[in-house]
Structures are given as structure tokens and as C-alpha cells.
Amino acid sequence: MSPTNKAGKTKFQLDLRRHLREHYVNENLTHLICEIAEASKYIIHSISTGDLGVAGTSNLYGEQQLALDVLADRILRKRLDHSRVVANMMSEEMDEIIPVSPDCDGKYSVAFDPLDGSSLVDVNLAVGTIVSIFEGCDLLQPGRKQVAAVYVLYGPRTTLVYSVGKGVHEFGMNMLREYTLLQENITLEPQGNLYSPGGQRNLYTPGVEAYVNKLEERGVKLRYSGGFVPDINQILLKGQGIFFYPHLKNQPQGKLRLLFELSPMAFLIEQAGGAASDGHRPILDLQPEQIHERSPVFIGCKKDVALAEEFIRKLEDDKSKTG
Numbered sequence: 464m465s466p467t468n469k470a471g472k473t474k475f476q477l478d479l480r481r482h483l484r485e486h487y488v489n490e491n492l493t494h495l496i497c498e499i500a501e502a503s504k505y506i507i508h509s510i511s512t513g514d515l516g517v518a519g520t521s522n523l524y525g526e527q528q529l530a531l532d533v534l535a536d537r538i539l540r541k542r543l544d545h546s547r548v549v550a551n552m553m554s555e556e557m558d559e560i561i562p563v564s565p566d567c568d569g570k571y572s573v574a575f576d577p578l579d580g581s582s583l584v585d586v587n588l589a590v591g592t593i594v595s596i597f598e599g600c601d602l603l604q605p606g607r608k609q610v611a612a613v614y615v616l617y618g619p620r621t622t623l624v625y626s627v628g629k630g631v632h633e634f635g636m637n638m639l640r641e642y643t644l645l646q647e648n649i650t651l652e653p654q655g656n657l658y659s660p661g662g663q664r665n666l667y668t669p670g671v672e673a674y675v676n677k678l679e680e681r682g683v684k685l686r687y688s689g690g691f692v693p694d695i696n697q698i699l700l701k702g703q704g705i706f707f708y709p710h711l712k713n714q715p716q717g718k719l720r721l722l723f724e725l726s727p728m729a730f731l732i733e734q735a736g737g738a739a740s741d742g743h744r745p746i747l748d749l750q751p752e753q754i755h756e757r758s759p760v761f762i763g764c765k766k767d768v769a770l771a772e773e774f775i776r777k778l779e780d781d782k783s784k785t786g
């Protein structure tokens with residue numbers, strides 16, 4: 464018999480809003496997270512019915528925007544704009560920060576990737592929405608200052624994972640399009656047996672190459688979908704594994720964006736007892752200098768992240784010191 468809460472609801476009928484209230488999350492942050500959940504229902508509809516073609520525009524990175532990128536961005540921005548609890552917002556699809564309200568008190572600033580992995584939709588692979596939430600008006604803060612992080616995974620099932628710093632909790636969308644609790648306080652093992660290696664192998668630096676060889680010697684299995692949200696979700700729900708998109712010979716900053724992808728996922732993974740590093744220091748301690756900056760990332764089980772840092776230190780940092 465599932466445990467019941469004060470309202471006599473079994474724990475696993477708990478919807479998102481009630482769960483947030485039961486964790487004493489303040490009203491404005493509860494409203495904000497529920498608005499993100501609401502927006503996801505329209506994004507799902509756009510994925511299943513929308514135009515898979517290009518939008519005829521490109522984002523700041525010079526990447527061609529898909530019609531779905533622009534649509535998902537518009538859906539989320541509109542929802543946040545009318546939420547009455549957002550001060551500033553920033554989308555991976557936009558060139559600059561969008562001011563919503565000059566009043567910062569009791570409000571939040573939000574950075575989001577509206578449809579991460581959108582290029583996978585036309586081959587029917589899972590994609591997601593990633594949201595990072597700070598208190599007040601300032602978005603250019605280290606990820607450790609986040610008050611919440613959320614992602615929605617549009618896969619065979621639609622699920623939402625959030626943390627407000629009190630554990631990581633997963634919700635599933637039911638037939639009525641409500642998010643109900645699937646599991647609470649998700650945690651990672653210290654070490655795992657799956658790895659998600661991003662970037663071209665022939666562009667790996669010596670430390671990363673040696674790290675991958677070590678993982679493979681250990682018999683660790685390769686699981687990589689090309690979507691950051693499903694790949695991180697797999698590590699969280701299996702309770703183990705490591706994802707990395709490292710510094711490459713031709714891309715020293717790697718590919719993934721600090722504000723929109725890495726900070727929120729690092730917040731969730733650390734809350735689950737894992738770690739997230741740029742190869743030298745925690746992702747959450749990085750001070751973003753500009754909104755669209757990228758960073759290398761090693762994220763997942765603590766021991767697997769520490770091993771990556773050790774190989775990089777031994778075969779790259781120390782080597783560069785001794786020449």
C-alpha cells in the first residue's frame with residue numbers, strides 16, 4: 464500500500480503542485496515550476512504535430528533553427544512572460560537576455576533550452592526541455608546559486624524531473640496530461656558501468672583518450688543518443704553512469720552551453736549525489752562571463768568524474784607544466 468499524504472492521496476498520485484507544497488517550496492517558485500510543466504504540454508503537441516522543417520533562421524551559434532526550436536521557444540517564453548514571477552529570461556534560441564519585470568523581489572530569472580536535441584525529432588529520438596532558475600534578476604551567476612533546475616523528457620513517455628535543492632524527484636505525465644509522482648530522492652552510485660561519450664573520438668586529447676580506454680578496460684557499456692536530456696536521464700534513473708562532452712583538439716571549450724544545459728543538469732546530478740566537472744573544477748563553481756559560453760563537461764557518478772579529472776591532470780596539466 465503506497466504511503467498517503469495529509470490529503471489521504473497515495474504518495475504516487477501526488478501531482479507536481481502538491482509535491483512542491485509538501486516540500487515547502489514558496490508560492491512563486493511553485494507557480495513558476497508548474498508554468499514550465501504547463502508549457503511542456505504544448506511543446507509535446509508541437510513535437511507530435513509540428514513542422515519538422517527548418518525555420519529559415521539561425522541562432523547565435525550560427526546553427527540553423529528548426530521550426531520546432533522556434534515554436535518551443537515561443538511557447539515557453541510566452542508562458543514565462545505571463546507568469547508574473549519572472550524578472551529576466553534567456554533562451555538558447557535567443558541572442559540576448561529578455562527583460563520581463565524590473566522588479567526583482569520575489570521574482571526569478573530563468574535560462575532555458577526549449578528543445579534540446581531538436582535535430583533528433585525527425586528521426587523520432589527523445590528530446591527535452593532544460594530550465595535553470597535563479598532568484599532575483601541576475602542570470603550570470605555560478606550554477607551553485609541556482610534555486611531550482613527542471614527538465615522535461617519527451618520520450619516514449621513524457622517525464623519531468625526537478626530539484627529545488629531538496630533531492631531529485633521524477634514525475635510522469637498521465638492520460639489527463641497531469642504530472643504525477645513516479646519516484647523521489649533519486650540517487651547515484653559512486654561508480655557506474657555505462658558511459659555516454661560526446662564528440663569525435665579522433666579529436667580527444669591524450670587525457671580523455673586514456674580515460675575512455677580505462678573505462679572500456681573496465682567493461683563499461685557505451686550508451687549515447689545524441690540528446691543531452693535522455694542521456695542524463697538514463698544515468699539518473701539507472702542510478703549510475705558518466706556522460707562527457709570533453710574539450711576537443713579543435714574545440715577546447717567543448718560543445719555544450721554552460722547556462723542552458725550544464726548548470727541545470729549539474730545542479731540535478733549533484734543533488735542526486737553525483738558530480739559534474741569541466742575536467743578541472745565543478746561546473747557549478749564556474750562564473751559565466753557571457754550568456755552563451757560553452758564548457759567541457761564530465762557529469763555522473765562521483766568516482767567516474769574524479770577519474771576523468773585525474774587522467775586530465777596527469778596526462779595534460781602536469782605534462783604541460785613539465786613540457
Ligand code: AFP
Nearest residue numbers: 579580581582661662689690691692
Ligand atoms: P542539438 O540541440 O543541436 O541537436 O544538439 C544537442 C546537444 O546540444 C546535446 O543535446 C547533445 O548531448 C549534443 O548536442 C550532441 O552533440 P553531437 O551531435 O556532436 O554528438
